[in-house]
Amino acid sequence: MRKTDRFDVKGEGNSLWNLYTSVSIYKVAKNFIVIQLARYTPFFGVKNWLYRTFLRMEVGHQTAVALMVFPDVMFPERIRIGNNTIIGFNSTILAHEYLIDEYRIGNVIIGDEVMIGANSTILPGVTIGNGAVISAASLVNKDIPAGAFAGGNPVRIIYTAEQRAAQKQKPFKV
Template sequence: MIPANEHRPRFWVRVFVNPFFHKRGKHAIIRNRTRLDVFPYNQFNLGQQSVIEDFSTINNGVGHVNIGNHTIIGLGNVVIGPVNIGNDVMMAQNIVVSGLNHGYEDVSISPRLQKESCKQIIICDDVWIGANSTITAGVTLGKHCVIGAGSVVTKDVPPFSVAVGNPAKVIKSYNTASKQWEKVTR
C-alpha cells in the first residue's frame, strides 16, 4: 500500500481504493495542487462547500482527519491527523496543524526511529486561524476563537477569545453581558 521509503499511498490506492472509503460533501473543492496523503484505514471527510487550497498537504496516516462544512483550508497548509475541524472555520496561509509527535527520550536512537505519539486536535466551529500559525498535538480551540498570525498554540484556547504569540496567550475574550470584546488582564 505504501512504497518503500515513502510516506504516501501508492497511485492505485489513491485512485481505486480511497474514493470508496473517504467522503467529500456536495460542492466541496480540493484544488489540483493539493497533496492528499490519505489512507483507507483512517477517515478523511470533507464537508459540504469546504475548500482545500493549492499547495496544502492532508495526511491521515496516523489518525482521522475530519473537516466540517463551509471550512477553508488556506494555501500551503499542513494538516496531519488526528484532527477534527468544525464548520465555518477559516484557516489562512501556511498553517501547520499536527496531532503527531516523535519520541526523543532515548538518546541512543535517532528520533526518526523512535515511537510516535498522537493526540487529537479539535478545532471547533467558527474559528479563525491567522497565517503562519502552528497548532500542536492535543490542543482544543473553542468555538469562535481567533488565533493571531504567527502564533504557536500549545494549550487549549477557550471559546470566544483571541489568542496571540509564541506560546499563544489569550489577550481578549467576549463579554456576553456587555456584548463587547474585552482585554484580558493578568
C-alpha cells in the same frame, strides 16, 4: 498540559529514527502526496474532499483551508475542523510529536467559526473552542476557550469571549 498519548521508544536511536515502527511508510507516502495536492489546490470544495476522502480528517461545512496549510502527514485522521472555520495561509496542524525517548499523539479539535491566522502552528492534543480567533504566527500549545482572542509564541489569551463582546459594544470615537 496537552491531551496526548505517550509511547516509549524501544530500539536504537531516537523516536524519529524509529518512525516506521509507529506508522506505515505507505500511509505516510500516500498522505504526503494528498497533502501536497491539497496545499496547492485553490478550490476549497476539492481540498476538503481530499482531506475527508483520503486522509479521513473531519472537515466541517464551508470550512476554508488556505493555500500551503500542512495538516499532520502521519496521523491526519486525528484532526477535526468544525463548520465555517478559516485556517490561514501556511499554517501547520500537528497530531504527533517525536522526542528523543518517546513520541506523542493527540487529537486536534478546532471548533466552529474559528479563525486561525497565517503561519500558525497547532500542536497535538489541543482544543480550540467555537468562535475563537488565533492571531497570525502563533504557536498554539494549549487549549483555547470558545470565543477567545489569542496569539503569540507561545500562545496566550489576549481577550476572553466576554472582553471581546464588551469591546464590540463600545461606540467608535473619531
